[in-house]
Amino acid sequence: MHKSRFAFIALADVGIIATFLPWEKISVLGVASTKTGIDITESILGTSGVGWVSLVLFALVPLISFTGKRAAPILAAKKWGIVIVGLLTAIIGIHTYLDVRQKAVINPLESGGLSFESAPGIGLYMVIVAAIGLIVMALVSKGRDVQNPS
Secondary structure, three states: OOHHHHHHHHHHHHHHHHHOOEEEEEEEOOEEEEEEOOOOOOOOOOOOOHHHHHHHHHHHHHHHHHOOOOOOOOEHHHHHHHHHHHHHHHHHHHHHHHHHHHOOEEOOOOOOOOOEEEEEOHHHHHHHHHHHHHHHHHHHOOOEOOOOOO
16 A cells, blocks of 8 residues: 555544544533544534544545555546545534634633533544644645556
8 A cells, every 4th residue: 555545544443533632621610521533413513523533534535545456656637635524524523623712711700600610632632733734645646547547
């Protein structure tokens, strides 16, 4: 298998694993809990399961990587598919990060004496890094043209 294909699959695997790691750390009255990407209930369009969307998007990358001649680099056209996957998952990750940061601390005086804190988890950071890594890798790695399949 070509090195670039292996790198795409490795980055996608990081994103898939990150979906099941904590995306949000929540503390209410000093009691902490976490939410994974699968547990996050708000997404860009207000639907539930934003982690499932990122999981499906990251799962597309190995499918793209396994098609064609495995000993050769991925075709340039297929790399644009990986760029789109990376952009969509980066948007999901950054949007979720901003949502978590927006509700970071609620003042006990404003919430009737209830202390609430929220912070991004390691899984959310890993999703964003994996998505950006896919974009950069796809744009930087050398691709094959259909006319010049060297």
